[in-house]
Amino acid sequence: MTTQNFTGKVVWITGASSGIGEALAREWRARGAKVILSARREAALTQIAGEWQDAKILPLDVAQTLAAPAMVERTWSLFGRIDIMAHNAGVSQRSAAAATPLATTREIMETNFFGPVALTKELLPKMRAQGGGRIVVVTSLMGKFGAAGRSSYAASKHALHGYFDALRAEEWANGIRVTLVTPGYIRTAISQNAKDENGAAHGALDRGQAGGMAPEKCAKIIVDGVARDREEILVGGLEKFAVFAKRWAPRLLSIGLRGRNID
Numbered sequence: 001m002t003t004q005n006f007t008g009k010v011v012w013i014t015g016a017s018s019g020i021g022e023a024l025a026r027e028w029r030a031r032g033a034k035v036i037l038s039a040r041r042e043a044a045l046t047q048i049a050g051e052w053q054d055a056k057i058l059p060l061d062v063a064q065t066l067a068a069p070a071m072v073e074r075t076w077s078l079f080g081r082i083d084i085m086a087h088n089a090g091v092s093q094r095s096a097a098a099a100t101p102l103a104t105t106r107e108i109m110e111t112n113f114f115g116p117v118a119l120t121k122e123l124l125p126k127m128r129a130q131g132g133g134r135i136v137v138v139t140s141l142m143g144k145f146g147a148a149g150r151s152s153y154a155a156s157k158h159a160l161h162g163y164f165d166a167l168r169a170e171e172w173a174n175g176i177r178v179t180l181v182t183p184g185y186i187r188t189a190i191s192q193n194a195k196d197e198n199g200a201a202h203g204a205l206d207r208g209q210a211g212g213m214a215p216e217k218c219a220k221i222i223v224d225g226v227a228r229d230r231e232e233i234l235v236g237g238l239e240k241f242a243v244f245a246k247r248w249a250p251r252l253l254s255i256g257l258r259g260r261n262i263d
């Protein structure tokens, strides 16, 4: 797909009840796509999609991976195809590794990693049968390097890069394309919803997010990147250059990050 025009394309977006996912839904719809919105909070989805007659909502908890086959069947039946799956639902972390309960690490992995994997496995045979499709995966700068307070979150996002890079290679011949999106600071509720050392919501809007890019701008950059068939999209402010530091001067980055809170 190398056109700016998504007219008639069916796009399923998880985490569409707020932040980047909501902005993605608005952007894709503005470019002619039929959108299916998923997240746990049905009321928020209803409010967003209520403005549009042609949008559908499908409330779901991506961490409930046993439900993935039924969820994919239901979603597929809404329009009879899915051209783009945008795995955007995610939860972050605000706690040191030593203080983080294993249960919280598992919860983060279930939502951020196993959720997208379970849905993708169900989608692949259907996408192949329709002649192809695209999987968009919203990871993070934390999918490229780790930082204090983000051990489990960074693990879940690194896992996405490994899994979906491999999937891209496997599914190329089947017409399935993979785009990995690595945002830096985006002005959303991600820090408020992040898990603290008690597994509860952190509750604070951190400095990074407060000063971050508007989700609408982020969504536009993502959709532009998808239209250009990009395999990776790096989006954010100056913080995104840390990815280049990790590649070309990893020791310097490591020294810079020692003990440093990246809030």
Ligand SMILES: NC(=O)c1ccc[n+]([C@@H]2O[C@H](COP(=O)([O-])OP(=O)(O)OC[C@H]3O[C@@H](n4cnc5c(N)ncnc54)[C@H](OP(=O)(O)O)[C@@H]3O)[C@@H](O)[C@H]2O)c1
Residues within 6 Å of the ligand: 014, 015, 016, 017, 018, 019, 020, 021, 038, 039, 040, 041, 042, 044, 060, 061, 062, 063, 088, 089, 090, 091, 092, 111, 138, 139, 140, 141, 182, 183, 184, 185, 186, 187, 188, 189, 190, 191, 193, 209, 212
């Ligand atoms: N904002 C940033 O600075 C930033 C930076 C890098 C990466 N990201 C990534 O961007 C993605 C979107 O986050 P955001 O910044 O837009 O934050 P957000 O406003 O907190 O949105 C997170 C979305 O994920 C949904 N979600 C969370 N757990 C879910 C679950 N178990 N099942 C289904 N939906 C679930 C939430 O909806 P419900 O609560 O209704 O389920 C919400 O719609 C995440 O993957 C995040 O890791 C964000």
